[in-house]
Amino acid sequence: MSSIPEINPDELQKCLDENTNLTIIDVREDEEVAQGVIPTAKHIPLGNIPEAVSNLDPDKEYVMVCRSGRRSMNASEYLKGNGFEHVKNLEGGMLSWNGELVF
Template identity: 75%
Template sequence: MSEVNVMTPEELQKALDENKDLNIIDVRENEEVAQGMIPTAQHIPLGNVPEEVNKLDPNKEYVMVCRSGRRSMNASEFLNEKGFQKVHNLEGGMLNWKGELVF
């Protein structure tokens, strides 16, 4: 199995500032997302990832996000197993995110 890439919050902020083409997927639950999400993030609760995976493009770059980085690591590993090559897990999750939030 291929290793999941890790992206730091600083690297993600830089990518957003540079309008890099990446897709952020927030796998937290609804009540967690209500406390704020990273701008441009798409919300897919972890439990829904298996049925939503065929709506995602395996050729695109994804950053998986949760509260602390554990659930998003599970989601990242799942996408890797499904053949996604460019998946990153946000290191430390939203606990380490210092950037802007959208509600």
């Protein structure tokens, strides 16, 4: 079992509503992202995470997102293994997200 904490969609929506200082990273592929992303989310496909790590601040808080939560959990574990302590995974991924989408 993973040691990565999960955040549910309602909790993430509350963080967005309160302008909590967190960065959402969507690790889905381009064609998936074209169907909509959570507002403020950065798109970094899962395969690009290893090269993108050097551009991320390990002291910031991140919420990782994919379609169902599995790929984003892998990305979360990768970040944690590279010194990122404040990483959460969106429980259920975009399949569980009922909030606003941007295209």
